[in-house]
Amino acid sequence: MARWGMVIDLDRCTACQACVVACQVENNVAPPSAEQATRGRAISWLRLVPFKESEHGTRPGLRLVPLPCMQCDRPPCTKVCPVQATQIDKEGLVAQVYPRCIGCRYCTTACPYTVRHFNWERPEWPEPMAEGLNPDVSVRPRGVVEKCTFCHHRLQRAKDKAAAESRPLREGDYVPACVETCPAGAMVFGDLDDPRSAVVRLSESPRAFRLLEELGTRPKVIYLSKGEWGGTV
Amino acid sequence: MGIQASLRREHRLAVAGFATAFVLAGGATTAALTLGGRNAFFRPAVHQPISFNHRKHVTELDIGCTTCHLTVETEAFSGLPDADLCAGCHLEPQGKSEEEKKLVEMLKKGTALAWKPLFRQPAHVFYSHRRHVIAAKLQCRVCHGAIADTIAPPVRVRRLVMDDCVSCHRRERVSTDCTVCHR
Numbered sequence: 001m002a003r004w005g006m007v008i009d010l011d012r013c014t015a016c017q018a019c020v021v022a023c024q025v026e027n028n029v030a031p032p033s034a035e036q037a038t039r040g041r042a043i044s045w046l047r048l049v050p051f052k053e054s055e056h057g058t059r060p061g062l063r064l065v066p067l068p069c070m071q072c073d074r075p076p077c078t079k080v081c082p083v084q085a086t087q088i089d090k091e092g093l094v095a096q097v098y099p100r101c102i103g104c105r106y107c108t109t110a111c112p113y114t115v116r117h118f119n120w121e122r123p124e125w126p127e128p129m130a131e132g133l134n135p136d137v138s139v140r141p142r143g144v145v146e147k148c149t150f151c152h153h154r155l156q157r158a159k160d161k162a163a164a165e166s167r168p169l170r171e172g173d174y175v176p177a178c179v180e181t182c183p184a185g186a187m188v189f190g191d192l193d194d195p196r197s198a199v200v201r202l203s204e205s206p207r208a209f210r211l212l213e214e215l216g217t218r219p220k221v222i223y224l225s226k227g228e229w230g231g232t233v
Numbered sequence: 234m235g236i237q238a239s240l241r242r243e244h245r246l247a248v249a250g251f252a253t254a255f256v257l258a259g260g261a262t263t264a265a266l267t268l269g270g271r272n273a274f275f276r277p278a279v280h281q282p283i284s285f286n287h288r289k290h291v292t293e294l295d296i297g298c299t300t301c302h303l304t305v306e307t308e309a310f311s312g313l314p315d316a317d318l319c320a321g322c323h324l325e326p327q328g329k330s331e332e333e334k335k336l337v338e339m340l341k342k343g344t345a346l347a348w349k350p351l352f353r354q355p356a357h358v359f360y361s362h363r364r365h366v367i368a369a370k371l372q373c374r375v376c377h378g379a380i381a382d383t384i385a386p387p388v389r390v391r392r393l394v395m396d397d398c399v400s401c402h403r404r405e406r407v408s409t410d411c412t413v414c415h416r
Binding site for chain 1: 307309355356357359361363364367368408410411412413415416
């Protein structure tokens with residue numbers, strides 16, 4: 001059984017935000033109104049978050065870090081859900097079952113990465129966009145929590161296709177939209193339990209680190225960065 | 234009609250079903266209401282543009298399901314026949330039925346046949362026909378009942394609920410992780 005993970009190479013990332021747009025379109029995340037944005041209610045499954053680099057680093061200033069759901073192996077969010085609307089599955093994906101969610105927002109509070117979002121309002125799209133929604137991803141109603149799913153609807157499709165072709169899933173069959181889009185090749189996706197996969201090779205690099213590792217969440221998003229900065233996030 | 238539009242309409246239907254249940258159930262308990270939203274009895278009736286006779290085509294004329302449900306073995310969705318497909322045989326009347334006359338008229342005028350969905354799942358569920366029909370080798374009737382033997386579209390259908398899917402998956406030792414079906 002696979003254990004899905006992502007590697008983001010910050011030394012390659014140019015902060016162009018193509019991944020952010022790809023995510024938004026793929027997952028039917030409605031653009032926020034000005035008012036929602038002002039109130040901090042904008043939903044974004046993948047954001048670029050500014051982090052201050054070490055004063056002594058070779059590149060001072062801000063670094064923009066793409067921040068999807070970390071898909072923790074020990075997720076703090078699933079533990080606090082009173083109705084099991086969020087669970088970690090056998091392949092390590094932390095899922096959110098929208099019709100099950102009661103909107104209590106314990107999980108948004110428990111998540112140390114702040115990647116969970118509550119739908120304060122019914123999502124709305126400007127006219128031409130409303131016609132182009134992705135049918136593989138359901139539109140979340142008002143009152144439920146949502147977050148990055150590692151595009152697991154793509155895994156459903158990939159497995160369905162592999163089964164139709166009577167073959168096992170191959171590396172590259174299942175890739176989230178952000179990874180597929182990244183023009184800098186800074187994002188890599190695959191099975192962390194497959195010793196031959198690119199993500200395993202990269203995660204063993206001396207540049208590799210995980211965000212807030214000390215909390216014991218065991219994130220499956222692994223960042224790469226040179227120098228002392230890597231360890232100081 | 235686009236998939237999104239039909240899904241949205243489907244949702245409205247479900248809501249309407251729930252509302253009907255609410256009126257009928259009056260002061261009943263919440264439990265009864267929840268059932269009402271699901272129960273075939275409370276589902277709004279479906280009126281098709283043509284009263285299609287499955288038994289005539291399937292049993293008497295021996296036309297296979299894939300002739301009309303083109304992608305049932307090759308895609309996730311099964312597909313419903315459009316007017317062109319019916320026109321292959323019905324540009325001239327094949328028999329004496331009134332319903333067929335109506336169909337021939339519609340085909341001459343070029344009216345689209347907008348079949349109303351019967352078995353649709355909510356948008357948050359992923360379901361694949363080819364997976365169940367080919368990989369799992371299931372008969373259509375396991376899930377759709379005797380529809381192929383009906384002489385008119387069912388007015389109300391008993392849709393599959395999550396328990397139908399999950400209980401078979403448990404029996405067959407197929408995954409029941411939420412992520413397998415929900416999206």
